[in-house]
Amino acid sequence: MYHATTGTAVVIVMLVTPLLMTLIMLLVWHCHWILVLIFIGLSLAVECTYISAVLFKVDQGGWVPLVIAAAFLVIMYVWHYGTVKRYEFEMHSKVSMAWILGLGPSLGLVRVPGIGLVYTELASGVPHIFSHFITNLPAIRSVVVFVCVKYLPVYMVSEEERFLVERMGPKNFHMFRCVARYGYKDLHKKRCRNSQENCH
Structure with missing residues (x-):
């Protein structure tokens, strides 16, 4: 056998x-x-x-x-x-930026000091889970970062191209998107610590 x-x-x-x-x-x-x-x-x-x-x-x-x-x-x-x-x-359920802008700079909530990370699969737009946070939480962090991890069909991604950080909405909203890109041989941890200095 x-x-x-x-x-x-x-x-x-x-x-x-x-x-x-x-x-x-x-x-x-x-x-x-x-x-x-x-x-x-x-x-x-x-x-x-x-x-x-x-x-x-x-x-x-x-x-x-x-x-x-x-x-x-x-x-x-x-x-x-x-x-x-x-x-x-x-x-299909992502939130439009127009809806976010209608909430105002405070997003209709109390903004407390700190950085809030929201993981999402989307590399564009605002995920539906964020609207759930806004409607159910009494407060939210003063800086909000939407973190998206993407795996590319390449061997490695250089450190200079690893993180793509962009501002979302007006400056006083303090909302950012961080797209972390990895190749199939990269060793990584699913976080955006190295780019947090760009989110202030």
């Missing part, structure tokens, strides 16, 4: 590798489509031989990695679906 389980996992990985290599040839190296077809044909010819041999071992334990992979696939799909739906909700 052990050999059947590991054999199925290894063959699946071997099948995924040339498929990903095909994407690199097309999108990164910009190879001619004929060369890509030749590569796919040779790769699949070899891989299909291995797969046909492994299929006979599925009932002897080879089903284990398939079940595990299916479980992780379902989890990742549900997580992705929930993330997309949450972002769509924030996009």
Whole structure:
């Protein structure tokens, strides 16, 4: 059973590798489509031989990695679906700046000293949760920073381009947006401490 389980996992990985290599040839190296077809044909010819041999071992334990992979696939799909739906909700329910301006410089609340951080997925506009704060809290910080963390499809983002800070509304509102950008190899903590000096 052990050999059947590991054999199925290894063959699946071997099948995924040339498929990903095909994407690199097309999108990164910009190879001619004929060369890509030749590569796919040779790769699949070899891989299909291995797969046909492994299929006979599925009932002897080879089903284990398939079940595990299916479980992780379902989890990742549900997580992705929930993330997309949450972002769509924030996009459709965000508050207009005209409504914020109508509240006045104090935003209709008592402004107490300090910096209030509001996390949001939006890189533009005012999130709906902020209107919830205004209608349910008796006071709010004198400086409000909307923090948005974005992951870019790049290796690393330089420190000079890490944080994008912009003012929201008039100067006396003391409202800012901080967009923190990270690459897939960046080590980070989800905070905007390094740019808080720009928010005064």
